[in-house]
Amino acid sequence: MDKADTHPGAPAIGIEGLRKSFGDLEVLGGIDLTVARGEVVCVIGPSGSGKSTLLRCVNMLEEPSAGRISVAGAEVTDPDVDIDRVRRRIGMVFQSFNLFPHLTALDNLTIAQRRVLGRSRPEAEKVARANLVRVGLTDKEASYPAQLSGGQQQRVAIARALSMEPELMLFDEPTSALDPELVGDVLAVMRQLADEGMTMLVVTHEMSFAREVADRVVFMDEGAVVEQGAPEQVIGNPQHRRTRVFLARVLDPAAAEVGEL
Ligand SMILES: Nc1ncnc2c1ncn2[C@@H]1O[C@H](COP(=O)(O)OP(=O)(O)OP(=O)(O)O)[C@@H](O)[C@H]1O
Ligand SMILES: [Mg+2]
Numbered sequence: 611m612d613k614a615d616t617h618p619g620a621p622a623i624g625i626e627g628l629r630k631s632f633g634d635l636e637v638l639g640g641i642d643l644t645v646a647r648g649e650v651v652c653v654i655g656p657s658g659s660g661k662s663t664l665l666r667c668v669n670m671l672e673e674p675s676a677g678r679i680s681v682a683g684a685e686v687t688d689p690d691v692d693i694d695r696v697r698r699r700i701g702m703v704f705q706s707f708n709l710f711p712h713l714t715a716l717d718n719l720t721i722a723q724r725r726v727l728g729r730s731r732p733e734a735e736k737v738a739r740a741n742l743v744r745v746g747l748t749d750k751e752a753s754y755p756a757q758l759s760g761g762q763q764q765r766v767a768i769a770r771a772l773s774m775e776p777e778l779m780l781f782d783e784p785t786s787a788l789d790p791e792l793v794g795d796v797l798a799v800m801r802q803l804a805d806e807g808m809t810m811l812v813v814t815h816e817m818s819f820a821r822e823v824a825d826r827v828v829f830m831d832e833g834a835v836v837e838q839g840a841p842e843q844v845i846g847n848p849q850h851r852r853t854r855v856f857l858a859r860v861l862d863p864a865a866a867e868v869g870e871l
Contacts, residue, residue, distance in 0.1 A: 614695035617683025622647045622778045622809040623668060628677035630663055630833075637663050639833040641677070645778075650810045652820035652841070655830035656856055661813040664830070665780050668811070669700045682777055698726060701771030701779040705787050707763045709755040715742065715766045716751040719773045727774065734773075741769035745799045761792030765799055778809035786815060817860060821845055829853045 623645040630638040637660045645651050653661050666672040668679055670686050670693050679687050684696045709718050719738035723729045729737070742751055745765035755763050764784055771779060781800065785793040797819050804810060804823050814820060820827050820841055827844040829836050831852045837844055848854050 612692065612695070613688060613690060614684050614692040616699070616777070620680065620683030621645060622649065622682060623811060624678075624680040625664075625668070626678045628664070628667060628679060629675045630660070630667060630672060631675045637833050638667070638674075641833075641835060643828065643835065643838075645809060645811055647682075647809055648807045649825045650804045650808075650812065650823055651826045651828060652824040653811065653813045653828045653830060654815070654817070654820060654844075654856070654860075655836075656859075659830045660833040661830055662782050665702075665782050665811065665813055668780060669697050669702060671702075694726075698774060699777040701774060701776035703764070703767050703771055703779065703781045703784050705783045707755070707760075707767045707787075709763055709767060709770070711755050714752050714754055715747065715758070715769075718755070718766055719770045722770070723773055737773050737775075738769070741772045742766075744772065744802075745769045746795065759792055760788045761795045764788065764796050768796070768799055768803075772803075778811070779803065781810065781812040781814070783813050783815065815860060817845055817857070829856065831856070 621644045625641055625643040628638055628641040655661055667674050681696050686696050716738055720734035723734035742748055745768055747765055785796050801823050824841050827841045828838040836852050837850050
């Protein structure tokens with residue numbers, strides 16, 4: 611059995627004692643977090659608290675300073691693991707879309723399928739078209755990213771990730787670069803994915819999405835998990851002062867400034 615193989619009983623993501631420093635700056639100070647298969651976990655917290663770094667460690671875009679991370683039982687922090695094989699199982703969607711500007715929407719969806727999975731062009735296009743339908747962009751396959759709205763570009767980015775048939779998806783503030791009127795379409799696609807049973811780890815400032823869609827909300831501050839639980843608990847009835855201060859700022863910026871807390 612290869613170290614990159616999936617273990618049927620293992621959680622989708624297992625994180626133990628994760629630490630990450632950049633030089634002298636400790637950004638993650640020991641994170642323990644498990645995401646079950648099919649679970650939707652939303653990570654919330656102030657800017658600079660380490661949310662993106664946590665996500666980036668899961669697929670080893672950042673190398674942890676200490677700790678262990680496994681994805682479906684394959685330990686990504688094991689230096690001997692074939693990390694590219696594990697990464698193929700993980701879809702990642704960034705704030706800034708990261709589409710290839712010189713490729714059409716369709717080609718953005720087929721390139722990795724062909725290069726990484728070895729699919730033929732017709733096979734890759736079939737999968738790509740099915741995923742463009744899934745995100746509501748049937749008529750945009752010939753458009754270049756610059757010809758699409760931010761919300762459409764982000765849905766292309768989601769369809770691109772889905773075309774690799776990932777076992778889990780990581781989202782890093784997928785709607786925070788969008789104009790408010792474009793946010794809803796992207797969240798609707800994410801909600802649909804959650805309903806279909808996709809395992810999702812989502813960094814977001816969209817509290818209503820977290821409330822409705824997340825199975826669990828994790829509040830991070832200063833590189834640590836401060837509290838976690840059901841959304842109605844963490845967002846509706848937070849136990850820690852830091853969580854209350856953060857939520858007050860996000861949900862009602864004006865009130866937080868006059869110091870109602
Ligand atoms: N490559 C890097 N080199 C040095 N410092 C970094 C690097 N990446 C992140 N940091 C620092 O690590 C800390 C955590 O950053 P991170 O991007 O994980 O925070 P975040 O919670 O995602 O914040 P935001 O909500 O603003 O996206 C910040 O202080 C940031 O400046
Ligand atoms: Mg971030």
